[in-house]
Each structure stands twice: as C-alpha cells, then as structure tokens.
Amino acid sequence: MADRVTTEGAAAPEGTEPKGVALYHDMRAEEDFTKCATRLFSILQKAAVASPSAPRRLYLDVQGHRNAAGGYDADAAEIIQEFLLGYLSPYLTEIRTPLYHARNPGPQREDIPDILHIQDRGREHAYNHHELHVRNRDSHPSTRRSRPPVQAIADYLGLDEPTCLICWQTPVERAHVVPESLGGSNDVRNFALLCTCHHREAVDGG
Numbered sequence: 001m002a003d004r005v006t007t008e009g010a011a012a013p014e015g016t017e018p019k020g021v022a023l024y025h026d027m028r029a030e031e032d033f034t035k036c037a038t039r040l041f042s043i044l045q046k047a048a049v050a051s052p053s054a055p056r057r058l059y060l061d062v063q064g065h066r067n068a069a070g071g072y073d074a075d076a077a078e079i080i081q082e083f084l085l086g087y088l089s090p091y092l093t094e095i096r097t098p099l100y101h102a103r104n105p106g107p108q109r110e111d112i113p114d115i116l117h118i119q120d121r122g123r124e125h126a127y128n129h130h131e132l133h134v135r136n137r138d139s140h141p142s143t144r145r146s147r148p149p150v151q152a153i154a155d156y157l158g159l160d161e162p163t164c165l166i167c168w169q170t171p172v173e174r175a176h177v178v179p180e181s182l183g184g185s186n187d188v189r190n191f192a193l194l195c196t197c198h199h200r201e202a203v204d205g206g
C-alpha cells in the first residue's frame, strides 16, 4: 500500500464550482479492460440521464489490479491512460484515480454516444451497455426500499473489509453512486463505500 499514489493533496478547493454527480468504480480482479471500460461507460450514461449537464466527477480505484511490484497491471494502466484520459475525459468534469487526478480544461460534453466501441487487439467490438451483465445479490433490486448493509456492499465490490474507495480508511459510510434525489436506487450496485471525510467531499447537491 505504500506505493499507492494518493490524489488527496491535489483536491480542488471546496465550494468553488457547482456540486455535481460523483461516479465511483473499483476495477475488480475479474474485470479486464473491456469489462471495466464497458462498466464505466454504463455508469457515465446512467449519471447523464439521471442528472443532465450536472458536473460529473469520476472516482476510479483499481484494487484488483495491483501487480507484484506494488504498482498496477497493464489493464489498469490502459483503463486509466487510454480509456479514461483518452476517451471518456471530455464527458467528465474531473477524474480521480490512483495514478492521475485530471480536470477537464473545457466544458463537459453531453453528447455521450449510445454505444461504446472498443477496439481490442485488432478486433472491433460493439458493446451495448444494456447487455452488460453485472453481479446482482439482491433478489428484487428495483423495488428495494432500504439501503443494503455495508458488508453487502463490500461483498459486492469484492473487498475483504469495508474501506474507503479513495483513501482506504475506516470506518466507512454508504455513498449512493446516483443520488436518491436524482432517481438513484437502493440496489447494492448503486453504492460505493467512502470514509466520512470523502463522503462529505463528494456528496451531491441534489
């Protein structure tokens, strides 16, 4: 963990711009480049539909993709450098990852494509996010009224113990990916775990 590059020191001053929507994702071990890219794209589309033109801030961790040297493997580096910075960044206001903290210098674009095209080792694939298979441990996710327990979220995210997505500290709080005020559900898939400090920092203005 000593090799983890923290982005906290680069945090923008609070209150200097409109509150927006925070998007979280942790690239788990079973996700390769294509799966992770498809998932991130789906999260982006969901947020754009729920809250059009609100500033979108993406928080990505890659806990399942550390290599033996304590850095990150090729899939994680490609996701961050090629997909996030090279493709997705125009549609976001800010990107935070263990490797980079980037802010979009221009206005965030809203013309998000319907379908993500990924070129993978010379083969062209078209991924429709509606066909994306995600793990689902709720029996009735669309009708769930109460929030899932912290441990259920940790299990879903593949965490050994519930730690903050950004700084790995404990204890954690449950953070909606798409806020309830913007139509976000209490499905376990709509939650990330954040410490009190980062939850407050990332909270939406809905």
Ligand SMILES: [Zn+2]
Pocket (backbone or CB within 6 Å): 164, 165, 166, 167, 168, 169, 194, 195, 196, 197, 198
């Ligand atoms: Zn934290």
